[in-house]
Amino acid sequence: xxxxxxxxxxxxxxxxxxxxxxxxxxxxxxxxxxxxxxxxxxxxxxxxxxxxxxxxxxxxxxxxxxxxxxxxxxxxxxxxxxxxxxxxxxxxxxxxxxxxxxxxxxxxxxxxxxxxxxxxxxxxxxxxxxxxxxxxxxxxxxxxxxxxxxxxxxxxxxxxxxxxxxxxxxxxxxxxxxxxxxxxxxxxxxxxxxxxxxxxxxxxxxxxxxxxxxxxxxxxxxxxxxxxxxxxxxxxxxxxxxxxxxxxxxxxxxxxxxxxxxxxxxxxxxxxxxxxxxxxxx
Amino acid sequence: xxxxxxxxxxxxxxxxxxxxxxxxxxxxxxxxxxxxxxxxxxxxxxxxxxxxxxxxxxxxxxxxxxxxxxxxxxxxxxxxxxxxxxxxxxxxxxxxxxxxxxxxxxxxxxxxxxxxxxxxxxxxxxxxxxxxxxxxxxxxxxxxxxxxxxxxxxxxxxxxxxxxxxxxxxxxxxxxxxxxxxxxxxxxxxxxxxxxxxxxxxxxxxxxxxxxxxxxxxxxxxxxxxxxxxxxxxxxxxxxxxxxxxxxxxxxxxxxxxxxxxxxxxxxxxxxxxxxxxxxxxxxxxxxxxxxxxxxxxxxxxxxxxxxxxxxxxxxxxxxxxxxxxxxxxxxxxxxxxxxxxxxxxxxxxxxxxxxxxxxxxxxxxxxxxxxxxxxxxxxxxxxxxxxxxxxxxxxxxxxxxxxxxxxxxxxxxxxxxxxxxxxxxxxxxxxxxxxxxxxxxxxxxxxxxxxxxxxxxxxxxxxxxxxxxxxxxxxxxxxxxxxxxxxxxxxxxxxxxxxxxxxxxxxxxxxxxxxxxxxxxxxxxx
Numbered sequence: 001x002x003x004x005x006x007x008x009x010x011x012x013x014x015x016x017x018x019x020x021x022x023x024x025x026x027x028x029x030x031x032x033x034x035x036x037x038x039x040x041x042x043x044x045x046x047x048x049x050x051x052x053x054x055x056x057x058x059x060x061x062x063x064x065x066x067x068x069x070x071x072x073x074x075x076x077x078x079x080x081x082x083x084x085x086x087x088x089x090x091x092x093x094x095x096x097x098x099x100x101x102x103x104x105x106x107x108x109x110x111x112x113x114x115x116x117x118x119x120x121x122x123x124x125x126x127x128x129x130x131x132x133x134x135x136x137x138x139x140x141x142x143x144x145x146x147x148x149x150x151x152x153x154x155x156x157x158x159x160x161x162x163x164x165x166x167x168x169x170x171x172x173x174x175x176x177x178x179x180x181x182x183x184x185x186x187x188x189x190x191x192x193x194x195x196x197x198x199x200x201x202x203x204x205x206x207x208x209x210x211x212x213x214x215x216x217x218x219x220x221x222x223x224x225x226x227x228x229x230x231x232x233x234x235x236x237x238x239x240x241x242x243x244x245x246x247x248x249x250x251x252x253x254x255x256x257x258x259x260x261x262x263x264x265x266x267x268x269x270x271x272x273x274x275x276x277x278x279x280x281x282x
Numbered sequence: 283x284x285x286x287x288x289x290x291x292x293x294x295x296x297x298x299x300x301x302x303x304x305x306x307x308x309x310x311x312x313x314x315x316x317x318x319x320x321x322x323x324x325x326x327x328x329x330x331x332x333x334x335x336x337x338x339x340x341x342x343x344x345x346x347x348x349x350x351x352x353x354x355x356x357x358x359x360x361x362x363x364x365x366x367x368x369x370x371x372x373x374x375x376x377x378x379x380x381x382x383x384x385x386x387x388x389x390x391x392x393x394x395x396x397x398x399x400x401x402x403x404x405x406x407x408x409x410x411x412x413x414x415x416x417x418x419x420x421x422x423x424x425x426x427x428x429x430x431x432x433x434x435x436x437x438x439x440x441x442x443x444x445x446x447x448x449x450x451x452x453x454x455x456x457x458x459x460x461x462x463x464x465x466x467x468x469x470x471x472x473x474x475x476x477x478x479x480x481x482x483x484x485x486x487x488x489x490x491x492x493x494x495x496x497x498x499x500x501x502x503x504x505x506x507x508x509x510x511x512x513x514x515x516x517x518x519x520x521x522x523x524x525x526x527x528x529x530x531x532x533x534x535x536x537x538x539x540x541x542x543x544x545x546x547x548x549x550x551x552x553x554x555x556x557x558x559x560x561x562x563x564x565x566x567x568x569x570x571x572x573x574x575x576x577x578x579x580x581x582x583x584x585x586x587x588x589x590x591x592x593x594x595x596x597x598x599x600x601x602x603x604x605x606x607x608x609x610x611x612x613x614x615x616x617x618x619x620x621x622x623x624x625x626x627x628x629x630x631x632x633x634x635x636x637x638x639x640x641x642x643x644x645x646x647x648x649x650x651x652x653x654x655x656x657x658x659x660x661x662x663x664x665x666x667x668x669x670x671x672x673x674x675x676x677x678x679x680x681x682x683x684x685x686x687x688x689x690x691x692x693x694x695x696x697x698x699x700x701x702x703x704x705x706x707x708x709x710x711x712x713x714x715x716x717x718x719x720x721x722x723x724x725x726x727x728x729x730x731x732x733x734x735x736x737x738x739x740x741x742x743x744x745x746x747x748x749x750x751x752x753x754x755x756x757x758x759x760x761x762x763x764x765x766x767x768x769x770x771x772x773x774x775x776x777x778x779x780x781x782x783x784x785x786x787x788x789x790x791x792x793x794x795x796x797x798x799x800x801x802x803x804x805x806x807x808x809x
Contacts, residue, residue, distance in 0.1 A: 068469050071468055071469065078468060081468045081469075082466075082468055085466060085468065089463055163459065188477055188478075188479055189459050189477065189479060191479065192479030192535075192536055192537075192539075193536060195535050195536070213476075214660070214678060215476065215477065215478040215479065215480075215539075216479065217660070218478060218479075218480050218660045218661055218675075219479045219480060219481075219661075221660070221661035222535070238678070239678055242678050242679075243678065246659055246660040246678060247660065249659050249660070250659050250660045250661050
């Protein structure tokens with residue numbers, strides 16, 4: 001079988017997992033013999049519960065099957081796809097870089113505001129109006145003139161803020177209201193980072209974030225000054241009604257907006273089920 | 283003629299690989315009269331067809347000869363024969379040995395748990411150029427039914443007393459946070475390790491308060507986010523704790539919690555397979571090594587051994603495969619002591635370097651899952667009491683996991699993984715019920731037991747090469763905190779193998795030499 005010089009053909013994988021290695025037999029041309037690892041080598045289900053790591057093959061989208069087909073068979077296509085994947089990840093990292101020069105020159109509040117505005121969000125300084133970037137991402141730099149005026153509220157809805165990017169937000173020591181609605185990269189790890197804002201934060205909104213689950217919400221108990229918490233529409237939370245009850249008990253002085261706690265309960269005496277789930281003393 | 287050439291190979295038979303065997307199923311046998319195959323060519327079906335096959339089980343050269351009559355039966359028979367000869371068919375003139383490991387491998391990793399897979403991952407990731415090293419992972423139980431990884435409680439913390447442990451844990455947390463960048467496989471779904479960032483709460487009595495303070499200082503220096511709490515602050519924060527007898531508590535605010543170890547294992551396995559590491563389902567039964575004598579600088583004579591071959595025995599069979607290798611990495615967890623003995627570690631007069639055995643042995647630990655309807659809520663961290671008993675929340679339904687390490691005298695027999703429920707009644711429940719009054723009413727739902735790869739010397743890991751068996755590297759002995767250090771340890775071992783020294787985290791205090799020199803790196807915060 002002749003291979004075109006510029007395309008190394010990958011071994012036919014089909015249903016088998018292959019090592020993707022080329023073995024050189026002595027005295028012969030290098031053929032890509034695939035080393036077929038037997039079926040049990042694939043992600044088998046564990047003895048303790050289901051493995052979430054490997055999804056069955058049928059669940060992949062039809063539209064990408066051509067690309068997958070090619071990527072399974074050609075190293076070049078696979079390398080290209082890996083490169084594109086990495087580029088996407090790097091783009092998010094680039095958006096979340098810290099602005100150290102602005103921080104040193106103008107202070108942490110100005111740096112935080114600049115970061116949020118650059119991402120496409122909005123900032124409100126104490127005693128001033130909301131500053132927003134326009135549709136083309138431009139915003140006025142007047143706020144750099146505010147000397148030591150703290151940032152009171154941050155609206156980062158829909159921004160690509162992630163774990164690194166939270167550095168700039170956590171530096172805003174007198175932040176009272178933080179809106180992280182529909183942020184695609186805010187996950188449980190980010191929520192574990194919010195504890196430095198415990199003294200000042202009164203309002204937090206996490207509605208619609210796809211990566212937040214009840215495990216991250218458990219780390220919100222540091223925020224004892226929180227008065228309003230919005231946890232509606234979190235797709236990764238397994239049991240929204242129960243989660244809301246547990247969060248309400250965890251933060252007794254906070255008003256929790258979100259899933260209706262009766263959601264998912266069978267119709268019946270609702271008051272009773274509330275009472276049995278309260279471990280904290282009054 | 284080929285059949286006669288095959289026969290000597292076949293008569294050697296079961297206990298070794300002869301000539302004429304092959305790996306993989308794509309090699310086709312030949313059918314005479316067709317001149318070989320090109321793709322999916324199908325032989326024409328006609329009523330007079332003769333098949334000559336090199337089938338050693340058949341005496342004659344022709345397999346079938348069609349005559350008149352009974353067309354349909356014969357035609358379907360022919361069709362079946364053709365299909366079996368084509369690619370992916372069942373017929374193979376040469377013996378299929380795809381279940382055996384390869385005959386040569388650069389690195390053989392004994393043990394396919396989280397440490398072994400982590401070493402394999404970092405070897406493939408740090409090797410220059412890409413694809414240079416052949417790695418084979420030998421795991422004798424693919425269901426991981428007794429592996430410490432699968433049975434682990436899954437916690438990760440930075441609250442250790444040894445700075446190296448803190449650094450290992452910090453890097454591992456960073457690895458887990460970015461697990462979908464490290465272990466990304468194109469077209470596979472992202473991993474969700476279900477991390478709970480709830481932190482660890484260590485409680486200390488009067489006796490241990492000073493040690494806890496100095497530990498927290500070291501931890502803060504290394505970059506862990508830990509805060510000290512007085513009993514009063516503890517009562518404010520966690521009203522369900524009974525602070526009687528507690529003098530000080532240290533609470534990890536960030537980077538601590540628990541996660542799903544099975545997911546990490548499967549993620550590593552998937553990624554490592556995509557990087558080209560070979561897996562083998564077998565058990566290491568023998569090392570074939572050679573020795574050479576040299577003199578040290580002080581004139582003493584030492585015997586250096588070098589492992590040349592690893593004999594891997596297949597599951598439920600006597601068949602074994604000798605794998606020629608350059609390096610062996612002992613990541614066998616609780617069974618590392620046995621593997622080290624096979625390699626000749628510790629065969630010598632006691633008190634010498636030759637006679638120093640690897641002090642890693644199996645220790646059984648119990649974990650109990652109970653339900654307590656009035657128990658602590660969502661904010662419960664992983665609580666470790668001063669008495670050594672620990673518990674953590676599991677899920678949203680008021681379930682808790684916990685246990686306790688027995689004292690040396692009460693060590694259970696590690697022969698099997700049976701659970702002793704009396705241990706819970708006598709040793710685990712009383713201290714926990716005293717600490718959390720709500721736990722006075724609870725009901726045990728289930729329990730399991732797992733092994734610690736317990737380092738009897740100082741309860742810390744052994745990492746790095748053996749001074750005498752020059753090509754055996756250790757990555758074992760973590761005594762219950764192996765899972766949380768696995769990514770970092772894998773990287774350290776890979777650096778040692780590829781560069782000869784540690785580059786990122788200096789684990790020289792964890793080398794094997796310390797057992798001979800008697801230098802203990804005692805870790806105080808072991809549960």
